[in-house]
Every structure is written in structure tokens, then in C-alpha cells.
Amino acid sequence: MIRKISPRTINDDFRRKVKEISGQDIQQCFQCGTCSASCPMGRMLDLLPRKLMSLLQFGQSDAIAAANTAWVCASCHTCMVRCPRGIDITKVMEAIRQLTLRQNINRINPSEIPAEEVNDMPQIAMVSGFRKLTS
Ligand code: SF4
Ligand code: SF4
Structure with a gap:
């Protein structure tokens, strides 16, 4: 399914906070898919890491919040080690979890x-x- 993105659906605050908490420049991701191909939890994830990074670049906070990806991620660091852009996706996942938990929403x-x-x-x-x- 092709998701339509309009400027009104972009949550720039969410995107900015994920960048701030994780310390990662998410716009550096060029969608190579190495992280998704490497992820040992891939079969369990609603969104593979590459897709999550793409949605994050477009500030699609609702789609990311609805997915189990950040919670099922095992923090194994495989994606971080293999990312050609040096993005620590594990920290991005942690930032997404933190933003949910800070609202007192438990998984x-x-x-x-x-x-x-x-x-x-x-x-x-x-x-x-x-x-x-x-x-
Ligand atoms: S491996 Fe890195 S550059 Fe490639 S899709 Fe994943 S986050 Fe983006
Ligand atoms: S850190 Fe998470 S997203 Fe990255 S490869 Fe491991 S389980 Fe997958």
C-alpha cells in the first residue's frame, strides 16, 4: 500500500526529539536496506528498520508508534555495525521507546x-x- 504523506501529517517535533535523544542524524540514511537484511528480529517486526527510518525521515510518528518495531528490537547492534552511513539504529529505537514511556504509556x-x-x-x-x- 502506498502511504500518502502531506505536510500536515509530518510530526517535526517527534523527528527532532528522536534526533536529539539518539544523537543520530537520521537524514543520513539513504535507504540501502542493509539494516533490514541483517536484523535477526526481522520476521517479528511490523516495520523493518529501513522502513522505520524512512517513516522517521518523514516524521510519520503515528505509523511508528503503531508498530511493534522499537519494542521487539533486541538491541543487538547488528544494524549499527553494518550501516554504511554509521547510523546507530539501536539508539534510534531507544529514543522512540523513551518518547512513549515519557508519556507514562507502558508497553x-x-x-x-x-x-x-x-x-x-x-x-x-x-x-x-x-x-x-x-x-
Ligand atoms: S543500513 Fe543505514 S543507510 Fe542503510 S537503510 Fe539502514 S539505516 Fe539507512
Ligand atoms: S538492533 Fe534491533 S533493529 Fe538493529 S538488527 Fe538488532 S534487533 Fe534489528
């Missing part, structure tokens, strides 16, 4: 996790997950 609610699942979870994974997914 998961710890109190809704069934007790039997909590008992099976490694404690360090739980702490790590809560730090990533809750405000």
Missing part, C-alpha cells in the same frame, strides 16, 4: 502477567524487560 503491565508465567521467568530477564517496556 506491558506487570500486574497482568499470570503468576505461573512470572514463576517461570528468569529474574534478570524480568528486570531487563520491565526497564525496557515500562515507564
